[in-house]
Amino acid sequence: MRDDVLGRANVRDTPELKAYYAELARYDAGALWTVANDIEPWEPRSLSVPTLWRYRDLRELVMRSVDLVTPEQAGRRVVMLTNPNRKDVSACVGWLYSGLQVMRPGEEATAHRHSASALRFIMEGSGAYTVVDGHKMPLGARDFVLTPNGTWHQHGVEADGGWCIWQDGLDIPLVNALEANFYEVHPQLYQPVTKPIDDSVKTYGGPGVLPVNPVWTKPYSPLFKYQWDATYEALQRYASVSEGSPYDGTLLQFVNPVTGKDVMPTIGAAMQRLRPGERTLAHRHTGSVMYQVAKGRGYSIIAGRRFDWEERDIFCVPSWALHEHANASDSDDACLFSFNDFPVMHSLGLYREEAWTENGGHQITT
Template sequence: MTAKAIVDPRDNVLGRARVTDTTELEIFYGELAKRNAGAFWKRANAIEPWEPETRYRPTLWRYAHMRDMCLRAIELVKPDEAGRRVVTLLNDSDAGRENTAVCGWLFSGMQAMRPGEITPAHKHTASAHRFIMEGKGAYTVVDGHPITLGVNDYVLTPNGCWHDHGVDAEGEVSIWQDGLDIPLMNCLETNFYAVYDAPAQAAAFPVNDLPQSYGGAGLRPEGIAAWDKAYSPVMVYRWDAVRDALRNLAEVSEGSPFDGHMMRYANPLTGGWALQTMGAHMQRLPGGFRGKAHRHTGNVIYNVAGGQGYSIIGGQRFDWQTHDIFCVPAWTWHEHVNLDPVDEAFLFSFNDFPVMEALGVRIEDVFKDNDGRQICAL
């Protein structure tokens, strides 16, 4: 008889698997295996942990480094041959590399385009959104709606929509961060992909018709066909308006002790998330802000929209500056600090919170020790 090792002392209680294996049981396990079956108690504690156990690691990508990689990709690969000339951001973990994931079931990459280039039109089951990091003259066309893009704008390309991207011939090299739920769609075995019957869509609507129709805060257009899509009709959220909204909020609110002043990119018709499977925020950290730590189910990928500071993630410090990208895996303690004593810092982020909420498993926890802040391993 061989006793089963109890890895976690908490498992040595009624209600957890504590079976002592015997010779007869080992024979039984072999017989089960021949029938494509198994004993649940052999794996129960591992697949039903006491709390979430992420397979991903906090990871940071320096913009200076990744920008150089994007510009090299421009020289080495033609966009029409690559389909999408994206430099993929892979989480520093086996799970990240195996699932082509930035964190959790989320994908992210950086895409650079020269003036006059296009990404051929296509569509897929995966939802996508983009955060513009630099350049001039970038645009996208989504189901025939042409949309212009500027630095720090947040743009949607919802699942199932035809879309192509480009940069005007008179524009500048443009770089943006892509975020998609490709790993989730592949996990669910629901991913479809199709290419358009032409390199690019012809505009079927006036330029910026959707953001100019639905982008007014607290306003809803009358006299046009009702919007019947599950995603936000705004399609692009302009940086100036988002920044001003955060500053207005800061005049009347102290904000969150964890996130400073934060705004959700919302569907103005429902108040919910702009997309069905991924959410996004912009947050403002006042000068000298020193946040407290919390953790939550769901994964978050950050892009520094402006400023400099650091975040402590799982007890490890990650220093950041404008357009560095970093991730916070699910159920990992994290807190943010603005190193400038006067000037504000801004963090864009996207997440899988809509999925957590739809499944009823979005849970948050507050760090209670050390005045709410982690002990950082420098």
């Protein structure tokens, strides 16, 4: 790892140095200059590669898991999405985890809690619900629900519902890497529902209003469910008065209404809308993002590669990878749901963003 730049390490191995390195190793030590250029790169190098998971490939595989394992055996019947270079940490991109989970009517997974933060984005089916710390929430397609770090949570499908599939998003790889993960199964296996149905949305989901008491001080949003209808309406209204971002189209982030900040301390989420025919410019930023196509079809160019997507497809953008999006329809809008680790970047002072200025702001695909 020599680098012929002043201020960088550039040491040639010699027999004397090799002997020295061996002696250092005996004392759990090493010479910084042998790795300095490697561990202090000029800019971030993500281990993850841009990847697209097609729903038409995965749906049948997910469904098949129902016949292969029971929820009791599997804990949860989930097909994980693993980035080619991150299988060792079960990550889909960076330190994020994602999977597709299926449940049949009448099934309910046991309750547990963990230090990892989690979210679900409903892809298909009816009758799905989640219970978070006693708050039960029915879920429809394209609804987004939180099960924050430390909360008891369990998922199920009502007996009169249909087969349900949703995407899970978690920071399990991050919390493991940070050596801070705790896990508990609920002492009664299933937690009781102690609040009126949907009380979270009915209490915290009004626009520009909040209850005064009790004061909410937990580090995550008390609004656990973000419904598609309201979100899509908000996007349309916002798009009617704003040009939006040149890189993201019309984007709204999901927030904790009590603070106006990200929904959880480690995971942020957003829904963005591309106008018919809209094609954004390329930019890049630190932080990893997982996208799911909530509506429409189009393509994204990520690190120079083009990925065509349609509804329910999932793809990732690794940290510092250039990316731009395009709606392939001239008549319909397209919407992308996404979750990310931006809150980690912001909290730790590591967020950085850069527009791509060459070639009219667009990447040249390879």
